[in-house]
Amino acid sequence: xxxxxxxxxxLAVLAWSIAFVIFFPILWMALTGFKTEAxxxxxxxxxxxxxxxxxxxxxxxxDYLKFALNSVVVAFGSTLFALLIAIPSxxxxxxxxxxxxxxxxxxxxxxxxxxPVGVLMPIYLLFRDAGLLDTRTGLVIVYTLMNLPIxxxxxYTFFKDLPRDILEAGRxxxxxxxxxxxxxxxxxxxxxxxxxxxLAVILSWNEAFWSLNLTSSxxxxxxxxxxxxxxxxxxxxxxxxxxxxxxxxPILVFGWLTQKQMVRGLTFGxxx
Numbered sequence: 001x002x003x004x005x006x007x008x009x010x011l012a013v014l015a016w017s018i019a020f021v022i023f024f025p026i027l028w029m030a031l032t033g034f035k036t037e038a039x040x041x042x043x044x045x046x047x048x049x050x051x052x053x054x055x056x057x058x059x060x061x062x063d064y065l066k067f068a069l070n071s072v073v074v075a076f077g078s079t080l081f082a083l084l085i086a087i088p089s090x091x092x093x094x095x096x097x098x099x100x101x102x103x104x105x106x107x108x109x110x111x112x113x114x115x116p117v118g119v120l121m122p123i124y125l126l127f128r129d130a131g132l133l134d135t136r137t138g139l140v141i142v143y144t145l146m147n148l149p150i151x152x153x154x155x156y157t158f159f160k161d162l163p164r165d166i167l168e169a170g171r172x173x174x175x176x177x178x179x180x181x182x183x184x185x186x187x188x189x190x191x192x193x194x195x196x197x198x199l200a201v202i203l204s205w206n207e208a209f210w211s212l213n214l215t216s217s218x219x220x221x222x223x224x225x226x227x228x229x230x231x232x233x234x235x236x237x238x239x240x241x242x243x244x245x246x247x248x249x250p251i252l253v254f255g256w257l258t259q260k261q262m263v264r265g266l267t268f269g270x271x272x
Contacts, residue, residue: 033242071221078143090155158192222247
């Protein structure tokens, strides 16, 4: 039974309306970056004479490429390490469960409920003594641990949806555990692994608390770059909007380019 044309039209209008409402703050921020500071405060109109004044000032004040490179290295590096740890962990929990497996999963998830500020002091002192403050290595470690519970949980659900008969057939053919993971598990769950990695990259790119507290200049990512445009004198809305637009543009484009893979991965196993 096909859906009537008018219902499809109404659904399309509703979908576009919701998308516009969600996207409007980003659009407003991008447009504000093309205003002068005076116009950003006094003129809320969408129609104005654009200027690159704020973008020029932002670029002259700080090295955008340095912050962007730090974000790329930290986001993708932490995601890689999280996957390297999470894949064998999720495999053992999915296919070699123990009576404590569910409890371990719940405990891992419960760590996400802990306010980061609650463990800031001990982590700061540990990093200071280890020489990891204001380093990319330090941020990679923190971001890896921050995303690990979510990555393990997502991979666990994807692995659980995989029919055990496939892995058992590999074992009967003499495949070792490593061969089983490499030649059977990873190819069959690649969409789920890809979507998990994409989500971890986005979470790492947008993380601000740890980057602001554990870095100062050398390893500061784009979240710290945005924060540098607030000062005791107040917020410079046009410059802050320009800096924010430049900070989110790479991950926004990355999300658009990989949205099909993310949706495919998140729906992996939903239809049997």
